[in-house]
Amino acid sequence: MRHAASSPAATPSTRGAGSRSVAAAVGLCKVYGEGETRVAALDDVSVQFGRGEFTAIMGPSGSGKSTLMHCMAGLDDFSSGSVRIGETELGGLDDRHLTRIRREKLGFIFQAFNLLPTLTALENILLPLQLAGRTADQDWLDTVVASVGLADRLQHRPSQLSGGQQQRVACARALASRPEIVFADEPTGNLDSRSGSEVLSFLAASVRELGQTVVMVTHDPVAASYAGRVVFLADGRIVDELHQPTADAVLARMKRFGTDQPA
Template identity: 80%
Template sequence: MSQAAIHPTTPQAPAPAEAAARATGLSRVYGEGETRVVALDSVCVDFGRGRFTAIMGPSGSGKSTLMHCMAGLDTISGGSARIGDTELSRLNDRQLTRLRRDKIGFIFQAFNLLPTLTALENITLPMDIAGRKPDQQWLDLVVQTVGLAGRLRHRPSQLSGGQQQRVAVARALASRPEIIFADEPTGNLDSRSGSEVLGFLRDSVRELGQTVVMVTHDPMAASYADRVIFLADGRITDELPTPTAEDVLDRMRHFDAKGRTS
């Protein structure tokens, strides 16, 4: 991968895409009475297949809750959340576990690698647990895309933070999930390592056809996406296609301390 691949460029406007995931009137309420908190308030949004979407908003706006509900990590209080044609609220715990294992990839701020396993063993671990063999051609392509070909036998303690997060990205990609959810994936990285990881995520969309949904607070990180959606008080308040860091920062300035747009 060329050095230019790790720097953000302004992408072309994406063509309409089939939804890899969709929220319709999605609500999430915690508590009752005086302790009742509406984290999501009738959210409607599509996440296009083969697109990179960033979710942004003030602290407490509902962005992580939206991602967790869409990924089946949190229950919904009303409305609909779908991965492809599958309605999450109709699944029992075992079916949800199977869906998360087979159709969803996760990348978190913490790398969540097992220290006793090599990079390759960490990458294939979810498939090993599921009793499935990886598609070797696809696995080789993923490893090449994230630049880990020379590090597969290394354990996490022998890798830098950026390399460990590359392993986490490869692990999320290795099973060819329908969608990847990334929660502040560069939060523990320095700027250069963060740029590399974001470049790999963007390349997984453009070159491998992956679908990525990323929660971030960083305008520069959001600029790698095809579009940015903004939340405030549990509602989508704005959307920005083909974002630049300057455009995202300008939109974020419109949010006051309560997370409302001016």
């Protein structure tokens, strides 16, 4: 990995944390360019995500919300600070070890479903496990498939599924390996409101009933209201938190950051 790691100088906020920290950042900075072109996408961010917690990350366009998720998930390097997944410090890990962390400890859901069109739903769900050389825990797989309501769609290919069903396949794929934490980047961005509600309800249920930890980047106050905690970023810094949010309360907080329509 090409970033520098520094020893934590402070303890990240524990407000809203679950039984213990699954992922944490301390003094996290991400800088692009130098001199007059220097931009701090993340500026001394400290945050942690507790086990069994559903956190939404929100902020205006360019606030650093996706950058934070990508750095914490080992998808992007960072300039300074510390990122931990469990007890593992990501700073200084090479690409091979980062790939292992992502495969063994993390799940990912993106706005684009990223399903392979030639594979069935079940084959798409099992693909990350196969790439990692692991065998699925059948009881857990059955629980996940039942939770997303896909039992009668497992032999269908993506082209035979609706957008909402495809995203539920992507959700099942993310959970199939029983990851420490699932990172979701605008998971309902390509869905209509009904399909989006189904996906968000599943993510909330996975936290509530399966003990999953979910961190979701979103621009949508309604989507954020499914989380138990919302972390707000502006100009690369955490500026606020909201617990047990409603859509109206989230929108009111967003208006403080100079935008009526969060992006």
